[in-house]
Amino acid sequence: MSSPTDGGTGSARPPVAVSSDGGVRTIRLDRPEAMNALDVATKVALRDALTTASADPGVRCVVLTGTGRAFCVGQDLREHVRLLGEGADTLWTTVPEHYNPIALALATMPKPVVAAVNGVAAGAGAAFAFAADVRLVAESAGFNLAFTGIALSADSGSSWWLPRLVGVAKAKELLLMPRTVGAQEALDLGLATEVVPDADLAERTGELARRFAAGPTLAYGAVRRAVAYSATHPLEESLAHEAELMALTGATADHAAAVEAFLAKRKAVFEGR
Numbered sequence: 001m002s003s004p005t006d007g008g009t010g011s012a013r014p015p016v017a018v019s020s021d022g023g024v025r026t027i028r029l030d031r032p033e034a035m036n037a038l039d040v041a042t043k044v045a046l047r048d049a050l051t052t053a054s055a056d057p058g059v060r061c062v063v064l065t066g067t068g069r070a071f072c073v074g075q076d077l078r079e080h081v082r083l084l085g086e087g088a089d090t091l092w093t094t095v096p097e098h099y100n101p102i103a104l105a106l107a108t109m110p111k112p113v114v115a116a117v118n119g120v121a122a123g124a125g126a127a128f129a130f131a132a133d134v135r136l137v138a139e140s141a142g143f144n145l146a147f148t149g150i151a152l153s154a155d156s157g158s159s160w161w162l163p164r165l166v167g168v169a170k171a172k173e174l175l176l177m178p179r180t181v182g183a184q185e186a187l188d189l190g191l192a193t194e195v196v197p198d199a200d201l202a203e204r205t206g207e208l209a210r211r212f213a214a215g216p217t218l219a220y221g222a223v224r225r226a227v228a229y230s231a232t233h234p235l236e237e238s239l240a241h242e243a244e245l246m247a248l249t250g251a252t253a254d255h256a257a258a259v260e261a262f263l264a265k266r267k268a269v270f271e272g273r
Contacts, residue, residue, distance in 0.1 A: 032068025074123025
């Protein structure tokens with residue numbers, strides 16, 4: 001029998017691995033034998049890791065990735081079938097208790113989020129990648145909005161992100177007629193920020209994450225908030241919100257340091273405060 005914390009693998013290894021390097025927090029889905037499918041233990045661990053990273057002022061960039069040949073294939077269907085047979089309440093509470101908090105943590109974190117898509121990202125796994133600011137996609141990777149393939153609706157913010165990334169018509173096409181969108185097509189559609197050779201993904205991810213971690217963290221977080229707000233508010237309200245955020249970031253130590261560095265004609269050093 002598996003332990004409650006092993007992600008159903010029968011080993012003691014946690015289903016989500018968390019590591020830090022300077023200001024970069026890497027959160028890695030670590031169930032390669034299950035293509036990083038999301039069982040309850042994995043969803044809880046991922047939600048908690050993201051919540052912790054969001055609240056930690058020492059974390060200035062978050063990287064989400066997976067171990068093995070998949071980024072994340074979405075819901076663990078083996079567990080899902082078992083829970084269906086048991087009539088478990090978890091089937092109907094997992095969206096508000098797990099998927100929604102994960103999507104919100106990724107989208108509202110006050111620091112940049114990089115998705116290093118190392119392999120297929122399907123269902124909720126694709127939605128989690130879409131919530132990131134930057135999606136570095138390995139050449140062998142792809143996205144599949146597989147929800148209707150198992151007669152389910154969309155979750156984890158996929159119906160919110162897709163129209164904003166690719167337009168309403170293409171979003172409905174990908175959701176109603178799911179298929180695997182390869183890396184190059186994903187780049188053409190705007191689902192990928194950059195396509196990277198498989199062997200170079202870790203290096204490129206580290207390079208970009210370190211750049212973000214050395215940047216003006218509060219300004220990055222404010223930009224995330226401004227873009228999200230303006231997507232659902234009229235111009236006048238968006239301008240007022242921008243003014244509030246400009247006042248907030250204008251009072252930061254990083255802004256003062258940047259102005260001083262500009263006048264002194266030297267490179268600014270940001271401390272994330």
